[in-house]
Amino acid sequence: MHPCLYTPVTLETMDADIRKEEPESKKFSLLDESKKLSESHFHDPSFVTRYGRLETNRSERYGISYSIIVIHVESFNHGKTVPGKKELLDFLRKLVSTVLKVIRNCDVAGMLEDKRVIALLPHTDYFGSLIVIKKLSKALEFLTIGGEPYASIIFSQATYPKDANGFGELVGTAARRVTERLSSPWEKFDLKGKLFWEIVAALTGASYNLPEYSTFDTGPELELENSFIHAVNETIAREIARAPEKRGILYIGTKRLSGAVPFKKELSSLGKTSTKIFLVGAAGGGGEGQEGLDIRNVTTIHLTDHRIEGVYFTFFMNEDSSYALVARESWGDTHNCFHTSDPYVVEGIITKLQRDYSLQEQL
Amino acid sequence: MTKYTRKVLLAVTDKTVAEGFAKFLNERGLETNAASDGATAMEIALRETPVLIILDLYLPVIKGERLFQILKNNPNTSKVPFLFLSESHKEVKGFRIGIDWFVTKPFQWEELYGNIKEILSRGGGVWSLWDKDLQGKLSNVHLADVIQMLYLNKREGELTVETDASSGTIYMKDGYIFNARIGEIEKEKALFRILSWKEGTFEFRPAAVRSGAKLALSTGNLIMEGMRQIDEYENSKHLFPAGDSSLKTKVDTAELPAGLKPIMIEVLNLVKYYPVVKALVDHSAFPDFDVYSTLAGLIKRQILTEVKEPGKTRAASEDLCPVSHAIKIKEKFINRWSDMLTVNFGKLLVASTSPVLTNRFVKACQDLPGFLVSPRIASARYSSANALGDLGVLRLYGGTEIIPFAVPAVKGMNPLLKAVLANTVGLLLLWDDEGEAEIPNLALTRNEILSKRRVPAVHVYAGKNELDKALINEYRKLLGLKHDDPVFSLFSQHKNRNNISDIFQRYFTALLREDYISGRVRAV
Numbered sequence: 001m002h003p004c005l006y007t008p009v010t011l012e013t014m015d016a017d018i019r020k021e022e023p024e025s026k027k028f029s030l031l032d033e034s035k036k037l038s039e040s041h042f043h044d045p046s047f048v049t050r051y052g053r054l055e056t057n058r059s060e061r062y063g064i065s066y067s068i069i070v071i072h073v074e075s076f077n078h079g080k081t082v083p084g085k086k087e088l089l090d091f092l093r094k095l096v097s098t099v100l101k102v103i104r105n106c107d108v109a110g111m112l113e114d115k116r117v118i119a120l121l122p123h124t125d126y127f128g129s130l131i132v133i134k135k136l137s138k139a140l141e142f143l144t145i146g147g148e149p150y151a152s153i154i155f156s157q158a159t160y161p162k163d164a165n166g167f168g169e170l171v172g173t174a175a176r177r178v179t180e181r182l183s184s185p186w187e188k189f190d191l192k193g194k195l196f197w198e199i200v201a202a203l204t205g206a207s208y209n210l211p212e213y214s215t216f217d218t219g220p221e222l223e224l225e226n227s228f229i230h231a232v233n234e235t236i237a238r239e240i241a242r243a244p245e246k247r248g249i250l251y252i253g254t255k256r257l258s259g260a261v262p263f264k265k266e267l268s269s270l271g272k273t274s275t276k277i278f279l280v281g282a283a284g285g286g287g288e289g290q291e292g293l294d295i296r297n298v299t300t301i302h303l304t305d306h307r308i309e310g311v312y313f314t315f316f317m318n319e320d321s322s323y324a325l326v327a328r329e330s331w332g333d334t335h336n337c338f339h340t341s342d343p344y345v346v347e348g349i350i351t352k353l354q355r356d357y358s359l360q361e362q363l
Numbered sequence: 364m365t366k367y368t369r370k371v372l373l374a375v376t377d378k379t380v381a382e383g384f385a386k387f388l389n390e391r392g393l394e395t396n397a398a399s400d401g402a403t404a405m406e407i408a409l410r411e412t413p414v415l416i417i418l419d420l421y422l423p424v425i426k427g428e429r430l431f432q433i434l435k436n437n438p439n440t441s442k443v444p445f446l447f448l449s450e451s452h453k454e455v456k457g458f459r460i461g462i463d464w465f466v467t468k469p470f471q472w473e474e475l476y477g478n479i480k481e482i483l484s485r486g487g488g489v490w491s492l493w494d495k496d497l498q499g500k501l502s503n504v505h506l507a508d509v510i511q512m513l514y515l516n517k518r519e520g521e522l523t524v525e526t527d528a529s530s531g532t533i534y535m536k537d538g539y540i541f542n543a544r545i546g547e548i549e550k551e552k553a554l555f556r557i558l559s560w561k562e563g564t565f566e567f568r569p570a571a572v573r574s575g576a577k578l579a580l581s582t583g584n585l586i587m588e589g590m591r592q593i594d595e596y597e598n599s600k601h602l603f604p605a606g607d608s609s610l611k612t613k614v615d616t617a618e619l620p621a622g623l624k625p626i627m628i629e630v631l632n633l634v635k636y637y638p639v640v641k642a643l644v645d646h647s648a649f650p651d652f653d654v655y656s657t658l659a660g661l662i663k664r665q666i667l668t669e670v671k672e673p674g675k676t677r678a679a680s681e682d683l684c685p686v687s688h689a690i691k692i693k694e695k696f697i698n699r700w701s702d703m704l705t706v707n708f709g710k711l712l713v714a715s716t717s718p719v720l721t722n723r724f725v726k727a728c729q730d731l732p733g734f735l736v737s738p739r740i741a742s743a744r745y746s747s748a749n750a751l752g753d754l755g756v757l758r759l760y761g762g763t764e765i766i767p768f769a770v771p772a773v774k775g776m777n778p779l780l781k782a783v784l785a786n787t788v789g790l791l792l793l794w795d796d797e798g799e800a801e802i803p804n805l806a807l808t809r810n811e812i813l814s815k816r817r818v819p820a821v822h823v824y825a826g827k828n829e830l831d832k833a834l835i836n837e838y839r840k841l842l843g844l845k846h847d848d849p850v851f852s853l854f855s856q857h858k859n860r861n862n863i864s865d866i867f868q869r870y871f872t873a874l875l876r877e878d879y880i881s882g883r884v885r886a887v
Contacts, residue, residue: 060456061456061457062457063432063435063436063456063457212777212778212781213778214774214775214776214777214778215775216773216774216775216776223773223774224771224773228751228771231751231752232751232779234739234752235751235752235783236782238752238753239783239785242708242786243785244438245437245438269547316782320785321781321782321783321784321785322782323778323779323781323782325779339778339779340778341777341778341779341781341782342778
């Protein structure tokens with residue numbers, strides 16, 4: 001893990017410090033500060049709850065879904081000075097105005113509880129809310145407090161009716177996901193601070209054996225054959241074919257692009273699907289040549305980077321499941337593999353791939 | 364592909380009312396499908412994509428309102444209008460004003476007919492019947508002539524041909540045939556089959572064909588070749604093996620000379636999994652006539668032989684899972700999964716200590732009525748060492764499919780298990796004497812799956828030895844089972860047969876008996 005440049009100061013420890021130094025600010029919190037905001041479209045927790053219940057009834061009546069996004073302010077990466085009330089109010093003002101700029105006019109934003117802002121997105125499914133999170137995280141990336149340090153913000157989402165039966169349960173799900181995200185390897189091992197290839201090296205270079213996160217090796221004399229990697233891609237293609245209407249995204253890294261990719265049959269037999277499929281590899285592969293790559297529903301991405309020729313990868317996300325497999329070539333026709341079903345790692349690694357290669361950022 | 368039909372689905376319990384609607388609609392050139400319960404209606408709706416669904420609110424098996432919600436959420440049927448019939452007015456959740464109707468009995472027939480006419484006349488959407496360029500009956504004009512005409516006019520679009528039994532599509536661009544498809548069958552094989560259909564209807568729908576050309580020959584050559592194959596098949600069919608006969612290899616295929624034609628290699632590989640001629644021909648990628656000719660040649664050279672087993676007939680699928688059970692299973696799936704495309708199947712995860720046992724299990728399953736081996740297993744490039752994915756499909760009454768799905772039982776596979784868990788309805792564990800050391804891994808895999816999905820788990824010893832009480836207890840201990848949890852044996856030595864039917868019967872009973880979605884997890 002990289003050493004942090006700043007000592008993280010959580011709001012809790014910061015509160016304790018303030019208590020020591022400034023007894024009058026005992027009741028200080030973001031929730032209190034939110035009352036001083038003059039934003040007319042930013043609401044208090046009681047309004048958000050009432051609106052949430054109404055939206056639940058509306059969605060149930062018309063058989064549609066809606067989503068909520070919880071923006072959790074985890075800590076301030078602040079080393080020198082403790083932010084005072086003024087700085088916090090300034091931070092909150094910037095945070096809220098940025099959120100209001102990103103969301104639509106029909107969306108509702110408000111304070112959920114201390115350190116948590118909520119955005120309620122009517123008529124938005126799981127993937128729609130992920131896209132809003134992407135926009136929010138980009139807009140809030142360089143949000144500063146007091147000029148220099150920035151805050152560590154965690155986003156989570158939940159969708160009605162997929163994740164809950166009512167608004168309270170939905171908020172509970174989103175809150176649980178904040179905790180899950182904080183304990184996810186993505187945050188814990190500081191993967192979010194690394195580049196795509198640094199992540200690949202880190203994941204395939206160490207040995208993990210966690211419930212949603214583990215490593216294994218393939219090749220001759222090992223527990224699994226190399227063809228297992230292709231079997232995984234075939235299986236995912238069939239999973240997509242079974243529920244083609246489900247939105248999803250799939251990136252398959254196949255070293256060199258050629259018309260002779262092993263899982264081509266599964267990909268080409270896919271009918272109309274809502275999953276975006278990308279085949280990634282170095283240009284100029286052999287086999288059937290580029291003509292064979294004209295696969296319906298599949299977009300090919302040619303990368304001019306020699307590192308791509310040493311790995312197979314599969315990153316798959318849809319509303320039900322997420323899976324990432326990275327297999328790095330080792331010696332003697334063997335591969336060091338890492339795989340995970342942690343949605344935060346999968347989403348994060350897809351974002352890194354898109355950003356590092358200037359691909360269209362999408363989900 | 365969205366199917367465009369002229370069919371109206373009548374899910375009406377009162378026969379007189381159903382006949383009244385059928386008569387009216389038939390007189391106006393619309394075909395009707397009748398269903399007397401919700402499960403049948405759902406099956407027909409998914410298969411046929413009707414232009415209108417007329418249904419009773421109180422249907423047996425699946426209620427009308429639930430059926431509406433399921434079909435409304437399915438992309439293929441989401442635009443189909445519903446006409447609800449009921450004794451009294453009732454609020455229907457998700458009712459779409461302007462699309463759906465609610466009519467209380469007794470009906471004002473004239474008004475009702477007027478409304479139906481109006482909704483079927485609307486432009487756009489699935490129910491629009493007037494956007495076809497060309498349509499007709501195969502009894503009036505041969506399909507080859509239709510294709511020739513489209514070729515001469517350099518048309519682009521989809522030529523759909525429907526018979527009572529099947530439906531197929533030919534994709535044309537600039538007059539050239541790019542591809543043809545009947546279900547999963549495509550290219551020449553599908554095209555030649557479609558060309559052989561003499562009864563049915565066709566319609567040409569102009570549309571952009573986005574996929575690349577999958578057929579290399581010109582339109583004229585493809586038609587000539589197709590007609591030649593059809594003629595030769597008719598002339599030589601008395602020389603070919605019958606569709607319902609079984610085939611067996613008489614020689615060790617490993618001893619056959621190298622450099623055999625690809626079609627021969629494929630046929631010899633397929634015989635292992637699809638011994639019945641018709642199933643083999645269906646699963647081969649080569650055109651039917653070529654496959655039949657190859658089979659006849661291999662039989663003549665005594666590499667293959669036809670097996671006549673008049674006494675041995677496959678049991679009906681009802682023996683394995685009675686109709687009432689199959690309907691209840693389907694209901695259970697519907698209650699569990701809200702999106703329509705996934706309520707028709709459930710995965711039975713199969714974990715074993717060795718891929719050999721998985722293959723042994725698949726072979727035993729071939730004795731089950733309604734079981735089909737997965738085409739990927741029959742393909743030459745399938746590596747049995749990596750057991751992952753579909754092994755086949757077991758079709759039950761009402762279209763419900765149970766898909767045995769192999770998962771690896773090695774350490775560190777939990778992320779993958781989680782990724783494929785959608786629609787899991789059961790778990791089957793296989794081991795033998797040689798794999799005894801791997802049983803703890805098998806138990807770990809089982810526990811991992813059961814911690815995420817409450818499904819019945821079946822424990823099956825797939826070795827060749829006879830199981831005695833002491834051995835069963837030993838396996839129970841290794842698997843962490845209770846003293847009364849059953850352990851099955853895949854084979855019965857003294858009866859000289861496999862127990863696959865008994866195993867599945869017990870599994871289905873458990874699936875019904877246990878509220879496996881919210882109930883506690885237990886072995887069967």
